[in-house]
Amino acid sequence: MTSGSGLLARHLSFLEALRGAGLPVSLAEDLDAVAALGAVGWHDRETVRATYAATLVKRLGHRPTFDTLFDLWFPRMIGGGVAEQERAAADAEAAGAEPTSRDGAAALADLRERLAAALTSGDEQALAALAAEALGRFGAMPGRGPGLSSWSAYTALQRVSPADLVGRIAEGLVGGGLDGEAAERRAGRRVGDFTRRVEDDARRRIAEEKGAEHVADVAVRPSLDRLDLTTARRADLDELRREIYPLARRLASRLTQEQHARRRGPLDVRRTVRASMSTGGVPLVTHHKPRRPHRTELVVLCDVSGSVASFARFTLMLVFALREQFTAVRAFTFVDTVHEVTHHFTPGGDLVDTMTALAADTDKAATWGRTHYGRALSRFASEHADAVTSRSSLLVLGDARSNHGDLALDVVRDLAGTARHAHWLNPERRRHWDTGDSAASAYGAIVPMVECRNLAQLTEFVHDLAR
Numbered sequence: 001m002t003s004g005s006g007l008l009a010r011h012l013s014f015l016e017a018l019r020g021a022g023l024p025v026s027l028a029e030d031l032d033a034v035a036a037l038g039a040v041g042w043h044d045r046e047t048v049r050a051t052y053a054a055t056l057v058k059r060l061g062h063r064p065t066f067d068t069l070f071d072l073w074f075p076r077m078i079g080g081g082v083a084e085q086e087r088a089a090a091d092a093e094a095a096g097a098e099p100t101s102r103d104g105a106a107a108l109a110d111l112r113e114r115l116a117a118a119l120t121s122g123d124e125q126a127l128a129a130l131a132a133e134a135l136g137r138f139g140a141m142p143g144r145g146p147g148l149s150s151w152s153a154y155t156a157l158q159r160v161s162p163a164d165l166v167g168r169i170a171e172g173l174v175g176g177g178l179d180g181e182a183a184e185r186r187a188g189r190r191v192g193d194f195t196r197r198v199e200d201d202a203r204r205r206i207a208e209e210k211g212a213e214h215v216a217d218v219a220v221r222p223s224l225d226r227l228d229l230t231t232a233r234r235a236d237l238d239e240l241r242r243e244i245y246p247l248a249r250r251l252a253s254r255l256t257q258e259q260h261a262r263r264r265g266p267l268d269v270r271r272t273v274r275a276s277m278s279t280g281g282v283p284l285v286t287h288h289k290p291r292r293p294h295r296t297e298l299v300v301l302c303d304v305s306g307s308v309a310s311f312a313r314f315t316l317m318l319v320f321a322l323r324e325q326f327t328a329v330r331a332f333t334f335v336d337t338v339h340e341v342t343h344h345f346t347p348g349g350d351l352v353d354t355m356t357a358l359a360a361d362t363d364k365a366a367t368w369g370r371t372h373y374g375r376a377l378s379r380f381a382s383e384h385a386d387a388v389t390s391r392s393s394l395l396v397l398g399d400a401r402s403n404h405g406d407l408a409l410d411v412v413r414d415l416a417g418t419a420r421h422a423h424w425l426n427p428e429r430r431r432h433w434d435t436g437d438s439a440a441s442a443y444g445a446i447v448p449m450v451e452c453r454n455l456a457q458l459t460e461f462v463h464d465l466a467r
Helices: 006-020 027-040 045-056 060-073 081-093 105-121 124-138 153-160 162-175 180-210 212-219 234-261 269-279 306-321 351-365 373-383 409-418 440-444 455-466
Strands: 264-267 288-290 297-303 328-334 338-340 392-397 421-426 449-451
Touching (some): 006 212, 045 060, 124 153, 392 409
């Protein structure tokens, strides 16, 4: 369990876990949460959850991580709960019934019948109790080796197999008045929710045995903005796509505010001295020269090979959403040859349509299918010599793995020397650089290379680039 004892220790440990998962929780918000909980009381768990969420969660994307950690630090019950104990006592009192195995075929059939009824009726309370019962009966893994978990959601779900009940649930829903297609969708959603309940209960029980901190370290996914882009699942990618435009709006607003704050240029000595004549030579009011507005021309070279495709896609999406922050944007994709995709970055274009067109264009960046940085960069320098100028910022996106081919370092050196700024974002962990066919150090010696694995790092970099 958590270190220390008592409510204060648990509260502090919970906040530390939120910070560890990437949620920005300040001391002031910590005190706000304590004050709010003192006002509403601790008598209702959902009220406590809502109070914590209202005072500590700033972004919608952080809510799933918050809920997972809240369920670990403030579980809804301990062990099998009172309901299971009452059910066991009722079974024992059932006179005349033959003793049956707790996790045998008869118990499984009984649970599936009750589960099908609860899923059809949408009884939330019954589903929560059935998820705990399913894991308690069919997910127990006693006798496993030291250090291994004694509970398995996978094992429980394999035995119960709730997905096989979709047809029965849909039939019941059709009988209640839904059409067939809507009934199938609703049945699928309810089975998915039940699966998540079983997984949540497995985490709760493992946390009882090994401590909430242990489960948080190994089983809780980081918040969306700190999720590794190269390992994101399909559902994560959909959420990230929805987050791009709000993120771009926040970033553009922040850039506008900063540019407004920096509008005042260097001191205008002549005007300041002239104005001081009216106050006897004392410069009570200073005058400044206006700052010349400046926006960057951006040239993006993007490796779209399979290993870094997710990272490349989201970087291009963010650049697309922020294109008005740059004077001009030219974008090129490459695998072993280079292909310009600037024409997809049209003003007013739809983000989804643009990314679909970019994905369809990916094949044009590969002739043989194996990443070859040297060949692609040389083709870029010879075919698009006008792209990089002294007003450009050159941004290269890729893992610098060239299958041991020629690196064309002289070409990279010429491009970096021509551009006003040059940057390289590498989505691999720094400890993997220079392993295998990685040429990170060779390219990094010419173009400053930084590790960029998630949306938070990418946001900070694009902010600095557009300043």
